[in-house]
Amino acid sequence: MKVFLAALRISLRAIARAKARAALTVLGILIGVAAVVVVVALGNAVRDQVLEQIATLGANTIYVFPEDTRASGARVAARPRLTEADGEALVREATSIAKVTPLSTARGQLVVGERNHPTTIMGIGDDYFDVMAYSVKRGESFSAVDFRLKSKVVILGDSVRKELFGSQDGIGEYVRIGKHPFRVVGVLAPKGQSPFGEDQDDRVLVPIGTFRARIQRSAPGRVQLLVASASDERTVERAVTQIEQILRQRHRIDPDDRPDFGVRTQAEIRKSNEQTFTILTALLSSIAAISLLVGGIGVMNVMLVSVTERTREIGIRLAIGAREGDILLQFLVEAVVLSTIGGLLGLVAAIAGIAVLRQIVDWSFQIPFDAVVLAFGTSAGVGIIFGFLPARRAARLDPIEALRHE
Amino acid sequence: MAEPLIELREVSKDYVSEAAIVRALRRVDLVVERGDFVAIIGQSGSGKSTMMNIIGCLDRPSTGRYVLDGIDVTERSNDARAIVRNRLIGFIFQGFNLLARTTALENVELPLVYRGVGGGERRRRALAALEQVGLADRIHHTPNQLSGGQQQRVAIARALVTNPPLLLADEPTGNLDTRTSLEVLELLQRLNRSGITIALVTHEHDIAACAKRLVRMRDGAIQIDVRQEPTDAAAALAALPSREAEEKRA
Numbered sequence: 001m002k003v004f005l006a007a008l009r010i011s012l013r014a015i016a017r018a019k020a021r022a023a024l025t026v027l028g029i030l031i032g033v034a035a036v037v038v039v040v041a042l043g044n045a046v047r048d049q050v051l052e053q054i055a056t057l058g059a060n061t062i063y064v065f066p067e068d069t070r071a072s073g074a075r076v077a078a079r080p081r082l083t084e085a086d087g088e089a090l091v092r093e094a095t096s097i098a099k100v101t102p103l104s105t106a107r108g109q110l111v112v113g114e115r116n117h118p119t120t121i122m123g124i125g126d127d128y129f130d131v132m133a134y135s136v137k138r139g140e141s142f143s144a145v146d147f148r149l150k151s152k153v154v155i156l157g158d159s160v161r162k163e164l165f166g167s168q169d170g171i172g173e174y175v176r177i178g179k180h181p182f183r184v185v186g187v188l189a190p191k192g193q194s195p196f197g198e199d200q201d202d203r204v205l206v207p208i209g210t211f212r213a214r215i216q217r218s219a220p221g222r223v224q225l226l227v228a229s230a231s232d233e234r235t236v237e238r239a240v241t242q243i244e245q246i247l248r249q250r251h252r253i254d255p256d257d258r259p260d261f262g263v264r265t266q267a268e269i270r271k272s273n274e275q276t277f278t279i280l281t282a283l284l285s286s287i288a289a290i291s292l293l294v295g296g297i298g299v300m301n302v303m304l305v306s307v308t309e310r311t312r313e314i315g316i317r318l319a320i321g322a323r324e325g326d327i328l329l330q331f332l333v334e335a336v337v338l339s340t341i342g343g344l345l346g347l348v349a350a351i352a353g354i355a356v357l358r359q360i361v362d363w364s365f366q367i368p369f370d371a372v373v374l375a376f377g378t379s380a381g382v383g384i385i386f387g388f389l390p391a392r393r394a395a396r397l398d399p400i401e402a403l404r405h406e
Numbered sequence: 407m408a409e410p411l412i413e414l415r416e417v418s419k420d421y422v423s424e425a426a427i428v429r430a431l432r433r434v435d436l437v438v439e440r441g442d443f444v445a446i447i448g449q450s451g452s453g454k455s456t457m458m459n460i461i462g463c464l465d466r467p468s469t470g471r472y473v474l475d476g477i478d479v480t481e482r483s484n485d486a487r488a489i490v491r492n493r494l495i496g497f498i499f500q501g502f503n504l505l506a507r508t509t510a511l512e513n514v515e516l517p518l519v520y521r522g523v524g525g526g527e528r529r530r531r532a533l534a535a536l537e538q539v540g541l542a543d544r545i546h547h548t549p550n551q552l553s554g555g556q557q558q559r560v561a562i563a564r565a566l567v568t569n570p571p572l573l574l575a576d577e578p579t580g581n582l583d584t585r586t587s588l589e590v591l592e593l594l595q596r597l598n599r600s601g602i603t604i605a606l607v608t609h610e611h612d613i614a615a616c617a618k619r620l621v622r623m624r625d626g627a628i629q630i631d632v633r634q635e636p637t638d639a640a641a642a643l644a645a646l647p648s649r650e651a652e653e654k655r656a
Contacts, residue, residue, distance in 0.1 A: 324485060
């Protein structure tokens with residue numbers, strides 16, 4: 001410890017003597033550390049933002065969609081199909097599923113008087129709101145009668161309402177879809193943008209039966225998609241297994257054959273997104289890390305200069321009894337002090353940078369603790385790694401040669 | 407006869423370069439007893455610096471043995487030799503070799519730092535050493551604020567601070583005028599009387615005259631090795647015209 005403190009004092013003095021040079025070296029490390037921390041913070045913020053949005057879609061959600069089984073060379077061209085009855089069977093038979101809604105979508109034009117607006121029209125079941133975590137803000141939802149009679153009623157997404165009715169809620173008014181007038185019964189509570197950048201409020205809902213009868217003609221009971229919600233976040237996997245079993249049975253598919261439907265969970269979507277962002281952050285921070293490496297080379301450069309400049313001093317120290325280890329430690333500590341000061345200032349710069357970003361973008365920026373530890377550790381490590389070679393060169397100097405050095 | 411401090415036994419040193427082998431020392435035997443004051447003289451290339459480096463444990467002999475204070479240091483590791491230098495030898499160089507921008511006190515403390523002596527003790531001993539060389543009032547001066555003579559006194563204090571049995575002085579007066587040289591020699595003679603063994607390399611005969619024993623080197627071998635009646639540096643100093651008189655004349 002005493003030896004270390006002595007080395008520290010000598011190093012600090014040496015640094016104080018070449019202030020400008022030390023400052024530039026420190027700047028190199030500072031930029032590297034700040035870059036790493038800010039980039040990681042930025043990456044994490046974007047990821048959190050996306051994941052938070054994905055969470056608004058409902059964590060328990062499971063999508064079931066028809067899948068073409070026509071493999072190359074297959075003779076039988078089975079048309080994939082999913083029906084409302086499949087959905088009902090899932091609710092009835094699968095213990096891990098709470099609710100299922102059919103979902104069919106089409107693009108269509110909505111017209112009110114002079115105004116019109118192209119949007120996505122969704123045919124839904126009455127559990128749509130629970131499964132997809134939507135709610136009706138004004139007016140009311142569809143009634144059982146609406147579903148049974150395939151009534152021409154519509155619930156507007158908030159963006160659609162704004163387009164067509166401006167500041168009015170439009171409830172009770174009629175909008176024309178195709179050639180059919182639909183009565184507006186409700187308006188959805190706005191949800192904002194999806195993680196994929198689409199406006200989740202730019203949609204209108206109609207009962208699934210109405211959809212098949214009036215929007216896009218198709219066979220009775222046919223749906224494009226079944227959306228199920230698992231009874232609990234933890235039972236999602238079991239729910240998926242149950243869906244596969246039940247639908248294979250209903251569609252009479254051998255266990256060895258490929259099913260005519262696919263199942264994807266929200267968790268998978270979340271995971272794949274998480275992975276994407278982790279990779280992205282890793283990529284960006286490795287680019288930032290290059291600047292840290294460059295900073296490290298700066299440390300090495302300055303240390304080599306310092307060793308050459310102080311050859312005579314090293315000779316004196318060796319002559320009066322410094323061991324190689326003492327000299328090594330002296331220069332190593334000097335390098336580490338330089339890079340650690342750079343690391344500390346880099347952290348300060350990063351925190352300031354993140355504060356500025358917070359003002360600009362409305363994201364939840366965190367100072368990433370792991371990045372802080374990493375960047376700081378790395379900067380100290382950089383000092384040791386890039387300081388070692390010059391320090392060893394100093395320690396191995398021949399005292400006679402070093403004393404003769406001018 | 408006093409017991410030997412330095413024993414060089416058939417020491418040779420060859421420097422091998424691409425062009426030739428330089429035989430800097432040829433089977434030199436030298437025994438220096440405790441309390442002696444040896445002047446080593448010779449022309450440049452005579453091998454006196456090489457011998458000094460070997461005695462100072464800064465260099466190793468190619469063949470032969472070197473025993474210092476009863477320790478055979480011939481085959482010791484670099485670190486072991488660093489410890490030997492720190493404990494047994496005080497170095498005084500021609501160019502003073504003080505650390506620049508470092509106060510006299512801190513320069514003198516330096517060998518104790520490498521010995522692991524604590525701050526308070528270090529300071530106390532450094533102050534004592536500076537007192538001994540008459541620089542107690544200059545402890546916070548840095549080398550560029552001191553005259554050549556004062557710098558050499560700081561260097562001597564640094565050599566003394568570890569209480570080594572041996573002082574090695576390599577052309578200690580080479581950069582000094584006659585008066586300052588005599589002052590340094592007076593100091594060395596005083597230290598020698600207190601029991602410290604001194605080996606001094608010089609090429610000036612009047613400096614060598616202050617030693618008790620004269621060794622002349624030539625072509626890597628000892629040519630002459632004689633005892634002599636040393637000139638008293640204090641007396642020589644007194645015989646010089648006073649500093650004021652010199653200044654008046656100038």
